Amino acid sequence: MKKTIATLSLLLLTASPFAGAADWSGKVLRLGVDPTYPPLEYKNPNGQLAGFGIDIAEALCAELHAKCLWVESSWDGIIPALLARKIDAIASSMTITPKRMEHIAFTNRISNAPTRLVARRGSPLIPTAESLAGKRVGVEQGSSQEAYAKAEWGTKGVEIVSYQNQDQVYADLTVGRLDASLQGSIQASYGFLDKPAGKDFEFAGTTLQDDKFFGVGDGIGLRKEDVELREDLNKALATILANGTYARINKKYFDFDIYGAQ
The missing domain is CATH 3.40.190.10 (Periplasmic binding protein-like II)
Structure with a gap:
């Protein structure tokens, strides 16, 4: 899976700040x-x-x-x-x-960090367009999950709702504005499901695997x-x-x- 200042040497006469910098000491x-x-x-x-x-x-x-x-x-x-x-x-x-x-x-x-769907505990939802048709699924803007959901589900009757950050996704999920959220499984486990706010939620279905969207x-x-x-x-x-x-x-x-x- 992230504190001081300065500047790095130039590459190709300022094309890049990392030119020929074999020694990073103090940079x-x-x-x-x-x-x-x-x-x-x-x-x-x-x-x-x-x-x-x-x-x-x-x-x-x-x-x-x-x-x-x-x-x-x-x-x-x-x-x-x-x-x-x-x-x-x-x-x-x-x-x-x-x-x-x-x-x-x-x-x-x-x-x-494989991708998985999170939904309310006991929900019948699974990560397919058929199961999610007519539902609202939250994703983080710019994420691979957003790209996947819009391409694979958004054209098939699933409403994909994008948020500026993952905290906002979970906030709307817990109050019922979303039916599910799509994110990395590790973040979901440790950042939401294991927290008090996530006690009524669980993973829905299996891990999603698609190298085009989720890479290596x-x-x-x-x-x-x-x-x-x-x-x-x-x-x-x-x-x-x-x-x-x-x-x-x-x-x-x-x-x-x-x-x-x-």
Whole structure:
């Protein structure tokens, strides 16, 4: 599955801030994050960023001897922010999909969070267009779940309602404005179903699998031209997987292996 300042060296005479930067020591990476997706990225009661994705990104920055500067963004605005150079990478848990890869690049897989439908406990709903016809399903704007729901269900009588963040989806689900919500299963488990607000809800049906929309897992999003940064982040990822840092962070948040979660 997400804190200081500075500037990075230029690539091809200012084409990219990461040109030829073999040494990241003391440099700053501006990492975009949507902190509304616990336990991957969220704010703790003290208002500090926390979560699996935050800790993993900090560990990667530590391997590069760089500093993380966190930049909060709505999910639907995070890729535009990257392309506009307002941030250097998307450190939230972003699903690696073919459509997104048309515009940006990704590191190797960092985690895997399958998609599932959530509905009120005892509901007969399952994640099919036939079952959901005439129902309202909430999704987060800019998410792979939104893309899937609109393409596969929205043309078949299902009303897809998009929200700026996941907290808003759950708020409307609990008061009955939505019949179901579609999101990553890990976020749903730890961020809603295990909380008091989610006590009357449960997963409905099985995991959705469609590589066109849900890709091969989650990674850090980057501009395509920032090849060296991607390579260095991949090396750092391999290091924390090998030296036990990844496993330690995984254990802090989950009782299963999120790297290969299904």
